[in-house]
Amino acid sequence: MPVLDKDTDEKPSWADLVEEGEEDHIPPISEVLNGDTKIVTEFKRNEDGKLLKIVRTFKIEKKQVSKTIAKRKLWRKFGDAKSDGPGPNPSTTTVTDDVFLILTSNKEDLQQDNDDPLKKLGQSTQKIVQCRICKGDHWTTKCPYKDQLEVIQAQVKEDEAAGAAGAAPGAPGAAPGAGEQPAASKTGKYIAPGLREGAANRRGESMPRSQRDESATIRVTNLSEDTRESDLQELFRPFGPISRIFLAKDKITNQSKGFAFINFVHREDAARAIQSVQGFGYDHLILNVEWAKPSTTQQ
DNA sequence: GATGAGCGG
Numbered sequence: 074m075p076v077l078d079k080d081t082d083e084k085p086s087w088a089d090l091v092e093e094g095e096e097d098h099i100p101p102i103s104e105v106l107n108g109d110t111k112i113v114t115e116f117k118r119n120e121d122g123k124l125l126k127i128v129r130t131f132k133i134e135k136k137q138v139s140k141t142i143a144k145r146k147l148w149r150k151f152g153d154a155k156s157d158g159p160g161p162n163p164s165t166t167t168v169t170d171d172v173f174l175i176l177t178s179n180k181e182d183l184q185q186d187n188d189d190p191l192k193k194l195g196q197s198t199q200k201i202v203q204c205r206i207c208k209g210d211h212w213t214t215k216c217p218y219k220d221q222l223e224v225i226q227a228q229v230k231e232d233e234a235a236g237a238a239g240a241a242p243g244a245p246g247a248a249p250g251a252g253e254q255p256a257a258s259k260t261g262k263y264i265a266p267g268l269r270e271g272a273a274n275r276r277g278e279s280m281p282r283s284q285r286d287e288s289a290t291i292r293v294t295n296l297s298e299d300t301r302e303s304d305l306q307e308l309f310r311p312f313g314p315i316s317r318i319f320l321a322k323d324k325i326t327n328q329s330k331g332f333a334f335i336n337f338v339h340r341e342d343a344a345r346a347i348q349s350v351q352g353f354g355y356d357h358l359i360l361n362v363e364w365a366k367p368s369t370t371q372q
Numbered sequence: 373g374a375t376g377a378g379c380g381g
Binding site: 214322333334 | 373374376
């Protein structure tokens with residue numbers, strides 16, 4: 074900018090004045106290129122006023138520098154480095170190794186990511202999920218053997234409790250980590266106590282179904298769009314304790330879909346609710362209430 | 373006229 078240039082030319086900064094005063098007879102820093110070596114010669118005055126010549130030799134690695142970056146060498150320096158020559162001043166600047174950024178969104182990388190799973194699947198379009206129980210291609214929670222697993226877990230828990238109480242003579246695996254190995258079959262595969270030969274079938278004895286009890290769930294349809302969960306709560310509370318209310322809503326718009334599920338604690342209460350609220354006029358609409366079918370994901 | 377959502381790995 075011409076205006077700035079004028080200013081700086083006419084009124085050098087205090088720092089520059091001091092520098093100039095000190096440097097009156099000091100030759101400027103110079104760089105000489107000699108093949109792949111750069112020799113930088115600098116003169117300095119030490120504390121005693123003696124002139125020192127500092128020669129630094131740099132080995133230049135041949136690199137491809139883009140034109141845009143090379144142009145920066147021509148930029149006018151400012152501040153304390155105003156009088157420095159082009160390029161980095163070795164007395165104030167350390168040039169380190171290049172740091173390369175690894176861009177993970179690289180197209181090639183993405184391509185590779187796509188390739189790998191395909192290889193794994195052996196060109197099939199199979200789902201990638203694998204059941205931990207039976208190795209089938211469904212989630213573990215959807216496994217047909219899941220109930221059995223529940224029994225195993227329940228049995229293990231029971232045994233742990235029995236062992237901790239110090240009772241139950243002959244109960245194996247008193248506590249995990251007690252140095253005792255769990256009982257193993259001839260094949261070395263672990264078999265839960267409840268499933269071992271001679272064990273009584275105690276399926277479902279101690280553990281309640283992990284799934285929500287849907288036997289006391291009713292479905293309410295023909296709700297007006299501005300019905301809220303709290304409204305349903307008020308409407309059905311008189312019949313008995315409610316464990317859950319689900320009002321179907323559009324995930325994105327949050328708009329009510331006009332039907333809801335009410336989980337009562339007691340099935341009798343649910344039955345009475347159906348009896349009473351069925352055909353009930355609510356918000357200019359007539360409600361429809363009936364037993365809910367188990368949800369799609371219920372087993 | 374509509375039978376929920378989302379969690380894992």
